[in-house]
Amino acid sequence: MLEEHGVVEKYDVVVIGGGINGVGIATDASGRGLRVLLCEKDDLAQHTSSSSSKLIHGGLRYLEQGAFRLVHESLAEREVLLMKAPHLVHPMRFVLPHQPHLRPAWLIRIGLFCYDYLSRRKTLAKSRFIRFDPKTNPLKAEIVQGFEYADCCVDDARLVVLNAVQARENGADILTATKCIAAERKAGYWLVRLENNKKQIVEVKCKALINAAGPWVAKVIEDQIKENSPYSLRLVQGSHIILPQIYTENHAFIFQNIDQRVIFAIPYLNKYTLIGTTDREYFADPDHVEIHKDETLYLLDVSNRYFRKQHEADQVIHSFSGLRALADDAHLQPSTITRDYKITLSIDQDRQLPLFSIFGGKLTTYRKLSEQVLTQLGEFFPQMGPSWTEHQVLPGAEQWNGVEDLVYQICQQLPQISPQLAKRWALSYGTRIWQILHGASNSIELGAMLAPDLYAAEVDYLVAYEWAKNSEDILWRRTKLGLQFGPVEIARLDHYLASLSSETEQN
Structure with a gap:
């Protein structure tokens, strides 16, 4: 090497x-x-690649910018990625509440018609008009109708x-x-x-x-x-906030805003709602991009304008920001620079x-x-x-028979672990989970539990086969467990990683 x-x-x-x-x-x-x-x-x-909105999508708003080639290609690739990585890429319905003063219904219908037919759909349903049930609708009472269409979510990292x-x-x-x-x-x-x-x-x-x-x-x-x-580079900051779960349904919302941008509200890790993203030109060090207070307030304002459940800045659980590195096409507004x-x-x-x-x-x-x-x-x-x-499928999608089947197999082999952990493993590793488990038939054989539902066997695998070097790599990019662990669990994980590194150096 x-x-x-x-x-x-x-x-x-x-x-x-x-x-x-x-x-x-x-x-x-x-x-x-x-x-x-x-x-x-x-x-x-x-x-950038771990700071996205976690979507595989055509980009509905790009149609307004005339980016038909990009949307067509994206929609075709959406179907390809559903096949290549079914453990990572999943269909998701998107609900677009109709606000007549922002975009007329006829314009949205045209956009969704193009979205449906710019590429052949093999697995995803076409868009439709919907009316909200006032008893279950998490949106404000005056929002009574909208549109629904299909895209996908993904574990980006x-x-x-x-x-x-x-x-x-x-x-x-x-x-x-x-x-x-x-x-x-x-x-x-x-x-x-x-x-x-x-x-x-x-x-x-x-x-x-x-x-x-x-x-x-x-x-x-x-x-x-x-x-x-060959190009001047324009860095556009996109930031997200994570709030306590606002609604329980497994679909996303796409909100129109008064500045003509759109904001997503997306179910996240079964416990939270992800709100984003912003478009803000960035001129500082790309290594140290962080959400700005104005961005947090902007995203909260959009969320509070649509949802019944209201949130303040001190209720934001976590935030993250990434930079889009775009070729300068002379557009004045960051949101209109070509993607x-x-x-x-x-x-x-x-x-x-x-x-x-x-x-x-x-x-x-x-x-x-x-x-x-x-x-x-x-x-x-x-x-x-x-x-x-x-x-060609990605690692973990070999012999794929669906998430439910894999969760069942894991629980059959390891009846002591929870179905929730088995599902996390299935969605993260797909059929490569068997390389982590190594034939283990009980939790003791997985090694020490370094934190709730994080065993040494998984950490060993991430270090040996997925280039993980520290707790941040593991908790925020490999497993998405960072929101669940406190300083004590992180310190225990850091100590274990240090011991692995010491053993490697000695050998």
């Missing part, structure tokens, strides 16, 4: 960035027979991690806590310098360089590669050493974006295999 020996190795492709676009490209490329290295300066999905797992199983090297500090073209190859969090520096050679650094994409071009960025992605190519005079840079993109279209990058790479690697990702 590169990180063990510290020697110069040669790759076909080096990918910079461990968000959804980077891991998607690494997965596709490695599956076509290319030798791939991916480096990520922090953790997989640590930034796990979608990233499982793509990385698939890339590694295809032969790719995945290095987290490792940043690219320089890259330059030499005689017939790129020389890329990497530095890990222990300040160890190695150099690798490659033929093609992929810059999928998200909010840092322009900085990598200008500072590490010493070229001019479509752009793939740029910089090439040397001999057309041998390409640099591809990715601007924009969204969770829903990551696979298609990756496929388009590989199509362009074909000029430089004529020997590589054909496209393959559309019909």
Whole structure:
């Protein structure tokens, strides 16, 4: 392994960035027979890709901006991802309350008609007009009707991690806590310098360089590669708040706001309601993005305008923010900048050493974006295999018979654990859960319970196979248990991780 020996190795492709676009490209490329290295300066999905609205969707509001190509592609990919990762991607109904003073009903009907028919629907129902039951409606009494349509929800960070797992199983090297500090073209190859969090520096050679650094994409071009960025980058902050559960139904709401934006209210982890997102231009350090007080008040205002149940700022359980790294298209308002992605190519005079840079993109279209990058790479690697990702499932979806069947099997093997834990395992790991359980027939064989429903066996697996290094990686990106644990449980987990790290170093 590169990180063990510290020697110069040669790759076909080096990918910079461990968000959804980077891991998607690494997965596709490695599956076509290319030798791939991916480096990520922090953790997989640590930034934008774990700070989304957790949706796989076409983007209903993008129709108003005329982004028909993006919506069409997104809707088609929605069906693909339902097949590829049924343990992570799930159908969800979205309810759009009608407020006549914001958008007329005829305009919404046209938009939903286009949404229904821009792409062939295989599994999701078409939209419909609805009237709310005053006895069960969580919305204010004056809101009596609306529309309902279908999209999907997703565990965003796990979608990233499982793509990385698939890339590694295809032969790719995945290095987290490792940043690219320089890259330059030499005689017939790129020389890329990497530095890990222990300040160890190695150099690798490659033929093609992929810059999928998200909010840092322009900085990598200008500072590490010493070229001019083809686009000015606009960073748009999107923030979310998590509130106590506002309603119990398993559907989301999409609210129109007076500024013409839309805000989602989404059931989250069976206990909470996720409200988001904002659109706010961001000019500070991308490593330290946090929700602004005005954003919290903005989201609370929208929630309180629609729901009967009212909330104040001190009732916000948690918040998170991410940055959309968008190519500047000269729009004045952050909410109207295109969410479509752009793939740029910089090439040397001999057309041998390409640099591809990715601007924009969204969770829903990551696979298609990756496929388009590989199509362009074909000029430089004529020997590589054909496209393959559309019909290949992600890890955990092998021999998939549904969540209920897997939960039943887990409970049969481990009758001592709760159905709730079995369901969390099934939704997080799919059929890969059997690699964690290792034939265990009782909870004692899973090792110490480090926190409620978190056994050592699961932590061991995440460290060994999913690049988890600390409690934040595990609680906020691998398991989503961060909202449930307090300082005592986190300290116990940190202590256990430290002991694992010490054992690894001794061996």
